[in-house]
Amino acid sequence: MNAKPFASGLSENAVVITRVADRQWHALDDDLVVGRGHAEHRPDGRLFVSIDAWHDAAFDRLAEVMPAQLPAPLYTVVDEADAELTAGWRRAGFTVRRREWEYVVPTDPQVTGLEAVLPPSGVTIVPAGRADEGLLRAVDRAIREEVEASVGWQSMPAEVIPRPEGDTIVDPSKYAVAAGTQGYLGLIRVVRAKRPRIGLVAVRAGEQRRGIARALLAHALETLHRSGCAAAWTEVNESNQPASALFEGVGARPMSSNLELVR
Structure with a gap:
């Protein structure tokens, strides 16, 4: 435990910063x-x-004590509308690294315009819960390596789902996949907690611009619509223009934004 007293003006006694756990x-x-x-x-x-x-x-x-006891770099995420909290982190030396928009996405195919969307020739959509786990993990690893080799995986929406160390697939039942003759070509992850969230839509680099991502999204939204969900939510990095275009093209609307800050 580490304790550091200082005169805060909060009371007659010194305020103490205590490290109560790791x-x-x-x-x-x-x-x-x-x-x-x-x-x-x-x-x-x-x-x-x-x-x-x-x-x-x-x-x-x-904000002074914690960075002194932790390895750099450090990151934090704030609601951009919370100006007071953002100012506090800026006082502590954090700067804006990126902005991430939260979109609300309609699920009704007549609203999204996806009712007639089909996967390209030779590609089939395997519903969530039916994907081969080995092939799913293989395409996930391949996509992550491709993204890391180009824009870097850190450009993707921040992942907050707890997972075992080294495992990027927490629950295979949450993933629908696009299957080709040589294996899986892309995937979409939908998590239903307080509200349905599209956490990831990704396609192998060599299979992009064929309509696979749009077909995966059409499948996921129609599935949610049939289950009674009128809308889903997702986060998109402001710099990810293809993802913004994909969601805005089906009627998604930005509702709020988060700032990722780094020191």
């Missing part, structure tokens, strides 16, 4: 917790930090 910190004011900090590795290996504090002084001190 990646958890508390800000204490006269034994009252007035702030909490947390750090965690995301599935892509990057270290993200978060702070929940009652006062700016507690936030600023946590």
Whole structure:
């Protein structure tokens, strides 16, 4: 445990920053917790930090102590509409790395215009839960390697689903795939928690611009529509123009934006 007192002005007593666990910190004011900090590795290996504090002084001190005890670089994500929180991280030396838009996506084929969309010749869509797990993991690895070799996987939407170390497929039942004669060519992941979320749509580099991604999206949205879901949600990196065009082309609307900051 690490404790560092400082004069905060929150009370007559010094506020103490205490490391209560490997990646958890508390800000204490006269034994009252007035702030909490947390750090965690995301599935892509990057270290993200978060702070929940009652006062700016507690936030600023946590944002000073935590980076000093953690390896760089550090990342955090904030709602762009939360100007106060964004300002706090900027005071701590974090800068904007990228913007990610959250879209709401209609599922009704008559609204999306996808009712007549079929996969290209020689390609079939294998519904979620029916994909061969070995082939699914193989295409996932291949796509990740292709993305990493070009724009870098960090340009993809931040993945927050917990997974075992080194495993990028948490639950194979969440994936529908596009199958060709030589194996799987692309995949789409839909997670149904509080609301259905399209976490990933990706196609092998040599198979792009054939309409496979659009066919995968048509299948996933129609499946959600039949189950009674009127809309789904997804996140798209502002710089990912093909993904933005794919979703906006089916009537998706941006609802909010998150900023990823780095120090």
